Structure formats: C-alpha cells, structure tokens
Amino acid sequence: MTIASLLEPVTGQPGPARLAHAGEWMQGRTLYGGASALLAYTMAVRAFPGLPPLRAGQIAFVAPVGEEFELDAEIVRQGRNVTQVRSEIRSGGKVALTAFWLFGEGREPNALHPAAPPENWPGAPEDNDVVSHSFAPSFIQNNFDLRYGQAKGVDHGATVRRWARLTEAHDLDPVSRLVLMGDVMPPGAMRAMQRVGPISSINWSFNVLDPESRSRDGWYLAENASQHADLGYSSERLRMWDADGRQVLDGIQCVAVFG
Known part of the structure; x- marks a missing residue:
C-alpha cells in the first residue's frame, strides 16, 4: 500500500472508509500509530482547507484501527490566529482514535530560544x-x-x-x-x-x-x-x-x- 493509497479514502467528508491492503501498515492487530494519526490529521485538513500550519497534536489510541472505519472532524474553536480541530476514527461505531489538533499562524517572535542539539550526535x-x-x-x-x-x-x-x-x-x-x-x-x-x-x-x-x-x-x-x-x-x-x-x-x- 502506497502512502497515497493510504490517504485516498480520506475525502474530508464524514462517514465510512476502507483501506485496501491495510496489512502493509499494521502493527499487530492495529494500524501503526503514525499511520492512524496521519489518517486523522488528513481528515482534519481536508475537511477544513486553508488551516494555518500545525503547531501541536494530542492523540489518544483508544482501540485497534483496521481496514474499515469511520472518520469525522469538527472545528472546536477558530480564533484570529489559532484554530483547534478535533478528528476521530471510529470502528464498529465506537471511538478507536481521537485527536485534537492545534493550528496556528506564525507571528513576529517575542521569545527566541532554539532547541538544543542532541547529545552524543551519531554522525x-x-x-x-x-x-x-x-x-x-x-x-x-x-x-x-x-x-x-x-x-x-x-x-x-x-x-x-x-x-x-x-x-x-x-x-x-x-x-x-x-x-x-x-x-x-x-x-x-x-x-x-x-x-x-x-x-x-x-x-x-x-x-x-x-x-x-x-x-x-x-x-x-x-x-x-x-x-x-x-x-x-x-x-x-x-x-x-x-x-x-x-x-x-x-x-x-x-x-x-x-x-
């Protein structure tokens, strides 16, 4: 399964979706966490085009995500700079993954503190x-x-x-x-x-x-x-x-x- 085919069922419209060849992204009996998180993120940005860049995400892996599921997304709050979106993956009518996304416009920085480089750089x-x-x-x-x-x-x-x-x-x-x-x-x-x-x-x-x-x-x-x-x-x-x-x-x- 290519990445494009992984995301193809995500139309931005709420409702059922099915992954062909989901086995290529499985980790045990569920989709690999990054893949299921990407489905939820893609649902959010396709449901609401024109969002600012993503700044943070909070994801709960509630239950296994397999080939068949339902997707949904809603804007929780939209301010001048920050938009907060919730998206969910449901399986069998129950929540399998719930995600909260924080999108924010860039601003002129008032605080500058670059992250430190990693210790013991491996080359x-x-x-x-x-x-x-x-x-x-x-x-x-x-x-x-x-x-x-x-x-x-x-x-x-x-x-x-x-x-x-x-x-x-x-x-x-x-x-x-x-x-x-x-x-x-x-x-x-x-x-x-x-x-x-x-x-x-x-x-x-x-x-x-x-x-x-x-x-x-x-x-x-x-x-x-x-x-x-x-x-x-x-x-x-x-x-x-x-x-x-x-x-x-x-x-x-x-x-x-x-x-």
Whole structure:
C-alpha cells in the first residue's frame, strides 16, 4: 500500500472508509500509530482547507484501527490566529482514535530560544550501519529504512534512537511526514523490561517545531526515551531531529508495558 493509497479514502467528508491492503501498515492487530494519526490529521485538513500550519497534536489510541472505519472532524474553536480541530476514527461505531489538533499562524517572535542539539550526535545517517528489519513489525519492513543512531556496545539506558526515512518516493507535505514518522521508534521502556512482553502506545502528544522541515534525503533521527517506568506503564519522551541536528518534533507518550 502506497502512502497515497493510504490517504485516498480520506475525502474530508464524514462517514465510512476502507483501506485496501491495510496489512502493509499494521502493527499487530492495529494500524501503526503514525499511520492512524496521519489518517486523522488528513481528515482534519481536508475537511477544513486553508488551516494555518500545525503547531501541536494530542492523540489518544483508544482501540485497534483496521481496514474499515469511520472518520469525522469538527472545528472546536477558530480564533484570529489559532484554530483547534478535533478528528476521530471510529470502528464498529465506537471511538478507536481521537485527536485534537492545534493550528496556528506564525507571528513576529517575542521569545527566541532554539532547541538544543542532541547529545552524543551519531554522525550522518550514511555513516551509520543499516538496521536489520528481520524481526521488525510489518509496517517497518514495508515502509522504512533504518540506520543506527547510537554507539554500539554502550549502555544507553532506556533510550532507543535510530535514523529513519520512508522508503517510498512521496509527495507528502512536511507536517504529514512528521506525523507519519514521529511514532516510528519502539518505546525506550523496551530496554528496561525484565522479561519479554508486549508493549502498546496509549497516547501521543507532540509539538511541531518546524512545520516546513525538509531534511536531507528524507532522514530524521528519531528517539524514544523512558523517563519513568513502573506499575505497567512508561512515561516516554519522543523527539526527532533533521539530518543537520535541528530538532523538529518534541513529544511525550504513555505506553502500556505488559508481561
């Protein structure tokens, strides 16, 4: 399934939609979180053309999203500079994903504080080894190139960092690409687990730092880091940088840790 065919059923009109070959974007029994988030984001921007650039998103992964679902979107509030939109994916008549999007016009800055470059910069993506996809979920094997973004043989704690890019030549706008790629890494809690068990994202909240990001050759450095894990849940920080070390996305996530 191409990215275009993934988004083709999203017309901007509320109602049912069906994905052909959804299996290529599946993660277990649900669509990969970035893909389902992109469906909800695309629904919002196609339902309401002319929105300002996206500045932030809050997404709740409520239930599995499969081949057949319903889409809906509404403007919650539209001000002079900021428009807030809610979009939902429903499955079997029940909410499977709900998203709250904050769109905002740019203004003359009164505060300037660039994000810090990443610690322990791994070097350019082409200077790092390719990550094998043999044990990765199907959505990774079908849609992403991965390269290592951390030194091997070093204890990185509960942090997973990789260079990632989409394998398909696509015409996604910069924000859609960030939404699709922003949840690509497994939770950092994976490296703190005492025994093998499933993990599942429950939500994802992020800020878009550069809505016009166009990283060299499509590579982005993606990082998931567990800030605290206990009692079956992990609080994760998700960040992305472009190929020149500029941070483009900053987010947090709650992850369920089973087993």
